[in-house]
Amino acid sequence: MSCTAYLPSGSVDTKCPMKEVRHIILTTKSFSLGSLTAAYSYATWKAAVDTALTMFPLRGITSYEVTTDDPNVLTTAKTQKYVTNRPTPSAMVYLDSNHCDYMEMVRELKGNHYGVIYYLEDGSILCKRDSKGNFKPFPARVTAINKGIPIPSDIANNYPIHIHHIDYDDFENAAIIHPAWDIDDLILCIPAGLTMWQTGNCASGDVPVQINDRCGDGVTGFVSADFDEVGSNYLVSPSITAVTDSGSGAYTLTLSKAAAPVDIAIGDYITFRVKKTVAGVVTYLSNRLTVVGDS
16 A cells, blocks of 8 residues: 655745734634635624624733643653643633623633634634534633732733633634734624612512613613513513613613513512614623512
């Protein structure tokens, strides 16, 4: 049997090394960019950020550490060496963030599975390409957690996220694409973040809440259609049927259930968020809030 030479080098300019990571883009775990044409399309990325809410580009990083373990090297009795494993890639990424945004990440990023795309210093994108030619993020478990108390000697690194990828095989299928748009264009599409919290008991379906700009002042003007019900304890037709805007971000919401709406009762709960859309584009988005009926 004859063998043919395997030539790993092509005619590409070898003086163009891979650049450092500039931004992290998180996606839902099932997200796919589709074909190369779609992957290059700014409209595809924008819609994922401000319409489908399946992508979230983090605003920037101050630094990062590649925490991937070194491969195990076995030396035999005859002093031959073998690599016996392929460590799964991982990283500690320090975000250019603030307390309010980071606390939302701490509440959301708890080691669940997400997709991760790496945006590099030269504007290129590191992702994976599957066997059908679809461009996708790298699967990973992502956790946001810090030491709680600000680190005086390292204040720029108070907002870390831990990225632990699932399988080295994903990086065996890594691809780099060079879109014409810049990550800053995509960041401008992120919905304005809101912080919403409960300020009193839920009585007869009415619950007082406060809604502020993230790390900012109260926001007025929201109506029933701006609230998105995302869960309940098996209630039929859970909804917010009335909203009273008292000014300075203070609201009273009426939480209801059933096809012919009645107030939620003791033990009922509804999880909801602010999700304001204009012509299909999400302009404001808050944290999820779960309210339990008290009386």
